[in-house]
Amino acid sequence: MDHGYTVAQIRAAEGAAMAVLGNDVLMQRAAAGLATAVLRRLRDGGAYGARVLLAVGSGNNGGDALFAGARLAGRGVAVSAWRTGSSVHEAGWAAFLAAGGRELDAAGALAQLPRQRLVVDGVAGIGSRPGLEPEVAAFAEACRTHAVPVVAVDLPSGLAPEPPFSDAPHFTAAVTVTFGAYKLCQLLEPARSSCGEVELVEIGLDLPEPTVSRWTIADLAAVWPVPGAGSDKYSRGVVGLDTGSVDYPGAAVLSAAGAVGSGAGMVRYLGPLPVAPRVLDRYPNVVVGQGRVQALVVGSGWGERKDTGVVTRAMTAGVPMVVDADALRHLPPRGGHAAVVLTPHAGELARLLGLQRAAVEADPLAAVRSAVARTGCTVLLKGATQYVATPAENRVWLAVPGPGWSAQAGSGDVLAGACGTLLAAGLAPYEAALGAASVQAVTAAANPGPLPPHALAERMVNVVREILQNSDGA
Secondary structure (H helix, E strand, O other), X not given: OEEEEOHHHHHHHHHHHHHHHOHHHHHHHHHHHHHHHHHHXXXXXXXXXXXXXXXXXXXXXXXXXXXXXXXXXXOXXXXXXXXXXXXXXXXXXXXXXXXXXXXXXHHHHHHHHHHOOEEEEEOOOOOOOOOOOHHHHHHHHHHHHOOOXXXXXXXXXXXXXXXXXXXXXXXXXXXXXXXOOEEHHHOOXXXXXXXXXXXXXXXXXXXOOOOEEEOOHHXXXXXXXXXXXXXXXXXXXXXXXXOOOOOOHHHHHHHHHHHHHOOOOEEEEOOOHHHHHHHHHHOOOOEEOOOXXXXXXXXXXXXXXXXXXXXXXXXXXXXOEEEEHHHHHHOOOOOOOOOEEEEOOHHHHHHHHOOOHHHHHHOHHHHHHHHHHHHOOEEEEOOOOOEEEOOOOOOEEEOOOOOHHHOOOOHHHHHHHHHHHHHHOOOOHHHHHHHHXXXXXXXXXXXXXXOOHHHHHHHHHHHHHHHHHHHHHO
């Protein structure tokens, strides 16, 4: 599991470490890790004689880059540096020059850029405001234009380290070498894509409880329900689907695809009877009609449904359930409980909170926490980054990230069905939400391309098998 921290948490941890070790020790640890990461990426063409350009600001990030540059020069790398501000880290600059580093001005840095194997971005750190000065912004854009890879020091300069994110100019990194802990921008979209591959260098920080925790495939394997020799369809979990409508029958089929593909012991279809044949034509193992269930999925494809009391009745009964799509409009005021998983996208969450969609997208962490506080339910916010929060915990979890191919109509219906299966199998609500979102993402990553959501759902079984087999062999 990868953990992310706010700027305030990281600054406090750095301050405590500096009080014991001193700033020089932490900087040298960071510089050593940065130099190692750069050398690793120069390996293919050889490090000796390779040209590397440092863009350095006046703060500690610039110092990290300069000390790393001195180490690189000692390995035969041809290192030059552009001082982007009016000052520079003095000890780092002296070490860089003593090692044979060469200074460039702004014009020289632009002129020499096409000849560089890579650029090290040490302009700004977590204490800086988003955005870049025009001259630096032009250089960052030139790196993209000339396709020169950027290795960012701690985070790409100009990028906000935590929400709210903005469209301010910033570097786009192929690699970000971060120190001590992951910053939120390295885990959350849209900022995460600008960080490229993120490499964490330990420098000896004593960290508090994280603000966010991102699941890995190992976390997914650890919670996935595996039947034993004595299992039957009831012990594996029966999930009831009150999904779809005459106007939107596809939602019923897709939610069934998610439930079946994620391994339900039994799927009961409880939606409108005229839709049932569509579900059975695709999944003849689904049972139609009332009966025992361990979890419910409601709302997907309801449309303008008149009978919406199922939400309130199920919540009152305490049945674990997934409330998706149109059913989110019918939540009882403050009548929820943690075993209810709400699965809104940003627009639906904005409506639930009385906000503009842009406000949710700018600070999804705050929005998902507000939704939990308002409803008392577990909340899965769907999107490029998928957030899960629950009343029982202060932190927010992130699902395993997936590719953009899964951003298509119907994916949410599949996700709701899979989440219902995992709830019925007995997983905690936050685990069911994370498990469903993660397995869908991993399946999309394993099957890249424009596959429709029902096709991906049917490939979940292979992905789950591979995940569990690899986990057993680890």
